[in-house]
Amino acid sequence: MVPRTAPDPARRSERSRAAVLAAASELVAEVGFGKLTIEAIAARAGVGKQTIYRWWPSKGAVVFDAFLAASEHDGSLALPDTGDLAADLRTALRPAVDNLADPAFDRTARALTAEIVTDPALHDEYRARLLDPLLEVTRERFRSAREAGQIAPDADLDLAVELLYGPLHYRWLYRLGPLDHAQADRLVEAVLRALNAGSAG
Amino acid sequence: MVPRTAPDPARRSERSRAAVLAAASELVAEVGFGKLTIEAIAARAGVGKQTIYRWWPSKGAVVFDAFLAASEHDGSLALPDTGDLAADLRTALRPAVDNLADPAFDRTARALTAEIVTDPALHDEYRARLLDPLLEVTRERFRSAREAGQIAPDADLDLAVELLYGPLHYRWLYRLGPLDHAQADRLVEAVLRALNAGSAG
Amino acid sequence: MVPRTAPDPARRSERSRAAVLAAASELVAEVGFGKLTIEAIAARAGVGKQTIYRWWPSKGAVVFDAFLAASEHDGSLALPDTGDLAADLRTALRPAVDNLADPAFDRTARALTAEIVTDPALHDEYRARLLDPLLEVTRERFRSAREAGQIAPDADLDLAVELLYGPLHYRWLYRLGPLDHAQADRLVEAVLRALNAGSAG
Amino acid sequence: MVPRTAPDPARRSERSRAAVLAAASELVAEVGFGKLTIEAIAARAGVGKQTIYRWWPSKGAVVFDAFLAASEHDGSLALPDTGDLAADLRTALRPAVDNLADPAFDRTARALTAEIVTDPALHDEYRARLLDPLLEVTRERFRSAREAGQIAPDADLDLAVELLYGPLHYRWLYRLGPLDHAQADRLVEAVLRALNAGSAG
DNA sequence: TAGTAACCGAGACGGTACGTCTCGTCTTTAC
DNA sequence: GTAAAGACGAGACGTACCGTCTCGGTTACTA
Known part of the structure; x- marks a missing residue:
C-alpha cells in the first residue's frame, strides 16, 4: 500500500468548500x-x-469547521480593559x-460539545x-487586575477563569436555571469575592 | 401506523434485563x-x-441504565455535616x-455526558x-452552614453549588488542568471566600 | 427433551378452529x-x-384447510354418466x-398451487x-365409455384424464389464452379424437 | 418517498453479477x-x-436469472423438422x-414454478x-406439418401445443405417474390422433 | 499551446448496523 | 386445566450510510 499522498491545497475548489460548509450549517439546523x-x-x-x-x-470536523467559519471572526474574544474589572x-x-440562551445556538452548541467531549482530535482543534x-x-x-492590586496578589489565574466560566457552562449544559444578565452579574460578584477583590485594595 | 402498545413490565424477564446491562457495561469499556x-x-x-x-x-438509554445500576447504590451522595464546612x-x-481522573471512568463519563447533553430524555433521567x-x-x-452563620446570610445556594461543581466539571470536560486533591482544596477555599465565609463569623 | 405429546383432538375447541379458518380465508383474500x-x-x-x-x-396447511372447508362439500366432483361422453x-x-376464470378464485388457487407444488405434505393432502x-x-x-365401445378398447385411462385436464391447467397456469366454454368444448373434441372415439363405433 | 431512480446499467459490475448468480444457483440446490x-x-x-x-x-428474480443464465444458451429450443412429425x-x-425426472432439476423447477405462478413480473419474464x-x-x-397435410388443415395450433405440453406438465407437477420416454411417446401418438394425423393423408 | 495531472461530480461497490417483522417456543394470567 | 396474551431468542428483512473505488469531464499547471 502506497501511503495516500496528501491532497494539494492549492488546487482545492473554494466553491466546493463553501458549499459544503453552507450545506452542513443548514442541515445541522434542520435535522x-x-x-x-x-x-x-x-x-x-x-x-461528490x-x-x-x-x-x-470526520462529520464532526465538517460541522465544526462550519461553526468556526461563522464564529471565528466575530470579535467575541474582545474583552475590554477599562480598569473596572467587574464591569x-x-x-x-x-x-x-x-x-447560550438562544435556542438555535443552544442546539448547535450542544451537538458540538458532545463531539468535542468525545473526539480527541476535535477537542484539540476546539482548544486551539x-x-x-x-x-x-x-x-x-485577571493578570492585569492582579497587577493593579484589584485582586489578591497570589490569585490563581487558571482557577479564576474556571470560576468565571465553569459555573455558567455547568448551568447551561444541564439546564440548571435561567441564563440571563442578572445571573451573570451575580456570578461576577461571587468570582470577585473569591479572588479577594477589594480586600487587598 | 398504529402506535406501539407499551409492553407489560410485569412480564419482563429479569434475567434478560441483567444480561443486557452487564453486556453493555463490558462492551462500552471495550470498544x-x-x-x-x-x-x-x-x-x-x-x-434477541x-x-x-x-x-x-436508545443505545444511550441502555448504557445509561447500566451506568446507573452500578452507581445508584454506592453511597456516593453521602455528604457529611460535621460542622466544618470546608472539611x-x-x-x-x-x-x-x-x-474523574480515572481513565476508565473518564471514558464512560464522557460518552454519557455527550448523550445526556444531546438527548433530552436522557437528560431528564440523569437530572432525576x-x-x-x-x-x-x-x-x-450549604443551607445548614448558612443557618450556622458560616456563610453570608443572603448567600445564593444555587449559585453556591454551581460555583462548587461548575469549575471542576469545566476543567475535567475540556482537560484544562490536572484533577487532584490540591486542586479540589483550592477550589473549596475559593468558593468559601465567594460565599463570604468567615467574614460574617 | 420429552417428545411433544400429540394434542388430544377431543379437547379441540371448535370455536377456535372455525375462527382460525375464517380469519385465514379473509386474510388470504385481503393481503x-x-x-x-x-x-x-x-x-x-x-x-393465541x-x-x-x-x-x-404450517401456514400453508391453515390456508389449505380453509380452502378445503369451502370446497369439499360442493358437489363439484359429480360427473354425470348420461351415455353421451362428449356432453x-x-x-x-x-x-x-x-x-379458473374468476379472479378471486384464480388468486387463491395460484397461491395454493404454489404451496402444493413445493410442500410435499400439502401435496399429499391435496392429492388425497x-x-x-x-x-x-x-x-x-372414461372406463364406462370404453366398456360402451365409445373409445378405443385399449385406451390408456390415465393418459385420458391427463389429456383432459392437463391442457386446461397449463393454459390457466401460464395464462396462455382465454378460459371459456368454447375453449373447453374444443378441448373435449380433441381428447375424444385422441381416444379414437367414434372410429370404433 | 421519492421513487428510487434506476441505477445506471453501464456501471454495473459484471464480476458481482456473475458471483450473485453463481451463489444463488449453488444455494438453491443446497437449501x-x-x-x-x-x-x-x-x-x-x-x-453487499x-x-x-x-x-x-426479489429473491425469485435472482434465482430465475440464475436459472435463465444456465438455460438460455443450451439449444434446448431446437425442434427439428425432418418431415416426420411424430419423430x-x-x-x-x-x-x-x-x-423433469432429474431430482435436482425437479427441485429447482418446482421452486421457480411456484414463484412464476404467483409473481406476475416473474411470470412475464418467464413467458418472454x-x-x-x-x-x-x-x-x-405443427404449422409446417399442417401445410404438409400431415394433420388436419383446420387444426388449432394453440390447442395442439397445449395438448402436447399440458398433460406432461400436469403429470409432472402433481406427480401423477412416471416420466419416461414410453410415456412421452404415447402422449405424442395421442396428440397426433387428436390432430387427425393420417386421416387426411 | 499541448499534455498531463489533480480535482471534481457522480455513483456503484463491499460492508455494517439499523429498527422492524415474523418465526416457533415458552411463560404467565385468567377463566 | 385450557387457552388468550404476549415476552422471548433467533434471525432475515429491506434501508441507510459508511468509507473506498472507479469513472468521465473539467481545470489549471507545466513543457
Whole structure:
C-alpha cells in the first residue's frame, strides 16, 4: 500500500468548500447533528462524497469547521480593559449568556460539545482555535487586575477563569436555571469575592 | 401506523434485563460508546435484539441504565455535616476528583455526558436520578452552614453549588488542568471566600 | 427433551378452529398468501398463536384447510354418466373453466398451487382430498365409455384424464389464452379424437 | 418517498453479477428456495446486500436469472423438422421428460414454478424469455406439418401445443405417474390422433 | 499551446448496523 | 386445566450510510 499522498491545497475548489460548509450549517439546523450524514451534506452541496472525505476527517470536523467559519471572526474574544474589572467581566459574560440562551445556538452548541467531549482530535482543534484564546484573554484581564492590586496578589489565574466560566457552562449544559444578565452579574460578584477583590485594595 | 402498545413490565424477564446491562457495561469499556452497537449488546447478552428495543428507547438509554445500576447504590451522595464546612466539601470533592481522573471512568463519563447533553430524555433521567439528588444534598449542606452563620446570610445556594461543581466539571470536560486533591482544596477555599465565609463569623 | 405429546383432538375447541379458518380465508383474500402471517391470523381470529401451532403444521396447511372447508362439500366432483361422453365431459369442464376464470378464485388457487407444488405434505393432502377423487371419477367415466365401445378398447385411462385436464391447467397456469366454454368444448373434441372415439363405433 | 431512480446499467459490475448468480444457483440446490435468503446469497457471493437489491427486485428474480443464465444458451429450443412429425415431437419431448425426472432439476423447477405462478413480473419474464419461444417453435413445427397435410388443415395450433405440453406438465407437477420416454411417446401418438394425423393423408 | 495531472461530480461497490417483522417456543394470567 | 396474551431468542428483512473505488469531464499547471 502506497501511503495516500496528501491532497494539494492549492488546487482545492473554494466553491466546493463553501458549499459544503453552507450545506452542513443548514442541515445541522434542520435535522440535528445526530441525524446529519455525509451523504446528505454532499447531496445538498452538489458535491461528490469524495470531496468531503478528501478535505475533512470526520462529520464532526465538517460541522465544526462550519461553526468556526461563522464564529471565528466575530470579535467575541474582545474583552475590554477599562480598569473596572467587574464591569469588564460583565461585558464579557452578558453576550455569552445571550448566545447560550438562544435556542438555535443552544442546539448547535450542544451537538458540538458532545463531539468535542468525545473526539480527541476535535477537542484539540476546539482548544486551539476557540477555547484557549478565550481563556487566555480572560486570564490576561485577571493578570492585569492582579497587577493593579484589584485582586489578591497570589490569585490563581487558571482557577479564576474556571470560576468565571465553569459555573455558567455547568448551568447551561444541564439546564440548571435561567441564563440571563442578572445571573451573570451575580456570578461576577461571587468570582470577585473569591479572588479577594477589594480586600487587598 | 398504529402506535406501539407499551409492553407489560410485569412480564419482563429479569434475567434478560441483567444480561443486557452487564453486556453493555463490558462492551462500552471495550470498544467505547461510539463503536458500541445494539447488535453486539444483544449478541453478548444472549438476547434477541427485539428484547432491547422493547425495553429501551436508545443505545444511550441502555448504557445509561447500566451506568446507573452500578452507581445508584454506592453511597456516593453521602455528604457529611460535621460542622466544618470546608472539611465536608473537601470530603465530597476529593473522591469525585479521583473518579474523574480515572481513565476508565473518564471514558464512560464522557460518552454519557455527550448523550445526556444531546438527548433530552436522557437528560431528564440523569437530572432525576443522579444530578438533582447530588445538587440537593450539597445545597442542603450549604443551607445548614448558612443557618450556622458560616456563610453570608443572603448567600445564593444555587449559585453556591454551581460555583462548587461548575469549575471542576469545566476543567475535567475540556482537560484544562490536572484533577487532584490540591486542586479540589483550592477550589473549596475559593468558593468559601465567594460565599463570604468567615467574614460574617 | 420429552417428545411433544400429540394434542388430544377431543379437547379441540371448535370455536377456535372455525375462527382460525375464517380469519385465514379473509386474510388470504385481503393481503395474498405471501404476505399472510400466522400472527395476523391469530390476531384476527382472537386466538393465541399457540393454538394455531398446536393444530396446524404450517401456514400453508391453515390456508389449505380453509380452502378445503369451502370446497369439499360442493358437489363439484359429480360427473354425470348420461351415455353421451362428449356432453358429460363438457358438463365437467365448463364449471371448472368458470372457476379458473374468476379472479378471486384464480388468486387463491395460484397461491395454493404454489404451496402444493413445493410442500410435499400439502401435496399429499391435496392429492388425497381433492385431486385424486376428481381424477378417479373422471377415469371412471372414461372406463364406462370404453366398456360402451365409445373409445378405443385399449385406451390408456390415465393418459385420458391427463389429456383432459392437463391442457386446461397449463393454459390457466401460464395464462396462455382465454378460459371459456368454447375453449373447453374444443378441448373435449380433441381428447375424444385422441381416444379414437367414434372410429370404433 | 421519492421513487428510487434506476441505477445506471453501464456501471454495473459484471464480476458481482456473475458471483450473485453463481451463489444463488449453488444455494438453491443446497437449501431449497424456501430457505434461501438474500443475506446468504450476498455472503456467498462476497457482495453487499445492496448490490442485490439494486439490480434485482426479489429473491425469485435472482434465482430465475440464475436459472435463465444456465438455460438460455443450451439449444434446448431446437425442434427439428425432418418431415416426420411424430419423430420430431418425440425428439423434443424425450429430453424434456429426462429433465423433469432429474431430482435436482425437479427441485429447482418446482421452486421457480411456484414463484412464476404467483409473481406476475416473474411470470412475464418467464413467458418472454423461455416459454413463449418454446411454444412458438413448437407451433411452427405443427404449422409446417399442417401445410404438409400431415394433420388436419383446420387444426388449432394453440390447442395442439397445449395438448402436447399440458398433460406432461400436469403429470409432472402433481406427480401423477412416471416420466419416461414410453410415456412421452404415447402422449405424442395421442396428440397426433387428436390432430387427425393420417386421416387426411 | 499541448499534455498531463489533480480535482471534481457522480455513483456503484463491499460492508455494517439499523429498527422492524415474523418465526416457533415458552411463560404467565385468567377463566 | 385450557387457552388468550404476549415476552422471548433467533434471525432475515429491506434501508441507510459508511468509507473506498472507479469513472468521465473539467481545470489549471507545466513543457
